[in-house]
Amino acid sequence: MPDSTASSPFAAVPAIELRGLIKDFPIGLRGVKLRAVDRLDLRIEAGQVFGLLGPNGSGKSTTIKIILGLLEATAGTATVFGAPSGDIAARCQVGYLPESPYFYRHLTGRELVAFYARICGLRGPTLADRVADVLSLVAMTDAADRRVGTYSKGMLQRIGLAQALVHDPRLVILDEPTAGVDPVGAAAISEIILQLKARGKTVLITSHLLGQIEDICDRVAILERGRLLLEGAMRDLVRRSDRQALVVETLSADELVELRAWLATRGRTLESVEQPRERLDRIFLERVSRAPEERP
Numbered sequence: 001m002p003d004s005t006a007s008s009p010f011a012a013v014p015a016i017e018l019r020g021l022i023k024d025f026p027i028g029l030r031g032v033k034l035r036a037v038d039r040l041d042l043r044i045e046a047g048q049v050f051g052l053l054g055p056n057g058s059g060k061s062t063t064i065k066i067i068l069g070l071l072e073a074t075a076g077t078a079t080v081f082g083a084p085s086g087d088i089a090a091r092c093q094v095g096y097l098p099e100s101p102y103f104y105r106h107l108t109g110r111e112l113v114a115f116y117a118r119i120c121g122l123r124g125p126t127l128a129d130r131v132a133d134v135l136s137l138v139a140m141t142d143a144a145d146r147r148v149g150t151y152s153k154g155m156l157q158r159i160g161l162a163q164a165l166v167h168d169p170r171l172v173i174l175d176e177p178t179a180g181v182d183p184v185g186a187a188a189i190s191e192i193i194l195q196l197k198a199r200g201k202t203v204l205i206t207s208h209l210l211g212q213i214e215d216i217c218d219r220v221a222i223l224e225r226g227r228l229l230l231e232g233a234m235r236d237l238v239r240r241s242d243r244q245a246l247v248v249e250t251l252s253a254d255e256l257v258e259l260r261a262w263l264a265t266r267g268r269t270l271e272s273v274e275q276p277r278e279r280l281d282r283i284f285l286e287r288v289s290r291a292p293e294e295r296p
Helices: 060-068 109-119 124-137 153-165 183-198 210-216 234-238 253-264 280-288
Strands: 016-027 032-044 049-053 075-080 094-097 171-175 202-206 219-224 227-233
Touching (some): 016 060, 032 219, 049 060, 049 183, 060 075, 060 094, 060 171, 060 202, 094 153, 109 124, 109 153, 124 153, 153 171, 183 202, 183 210, 210 234, 227 234
Parallel strands (some): 049 202, 049 219, 094 171, 171 202
Antiparallel strands (some): 016 032, 016 075
């Protein structure tokens, strides 16, 4: 997975920068505080797809709310493209899809996206053009004139992506965008995220689907109890430098004995012999994407 940034005049300014970020919540009436984010330092470069990972209660949602300007940090700073996260200048550059969005069920998808476009200040031909563009991007043009109340979970997530993108933000924050979505819908959302990257957007995503994160993210950070456990390029985190895997045609028992002996003369050990495995998500998507008559 390439660790790249978009080529733009803003590339030198990080999309998100957190320095010494702390967030405490009071508990009860005795002055006891719960520390949700604990001295977090994090820098997310422009043009990346960045995964923010961690178990429930690790501080991911609190961190996102501070970046969005919905919560004020107890200490430390959070900036979006150089502007303090609570400033209007920062908020205008962010599109957000929460984990469980609530939309007006009586509106059509097109009306819903246009409603959020007006909130963002779009008017006239610009509004209509942007609504059409994002509906096409998320593959919802054909369903755009249906009421939102008739949408499946996957369609709701895609129309949610459309509303987050309608004002053409430079940073898109997606909180569990594939939660409750079937594998086909999850794959579609992953493809949209990669298209956003190709358009030069920065995407911050949280997900418990680690396979999805591995496929689309340039870098990831892992939080636990509000602290940063690990951060780095995906390709470096998943690669083992002390091992090599060689894929060959199936060897007979005698050939394996010879191979082990050959390695032993060189001070090496054949640690295991395994059959290559295909990923289940790829098998599923390959099969369900076929026309019914093509399936075995």
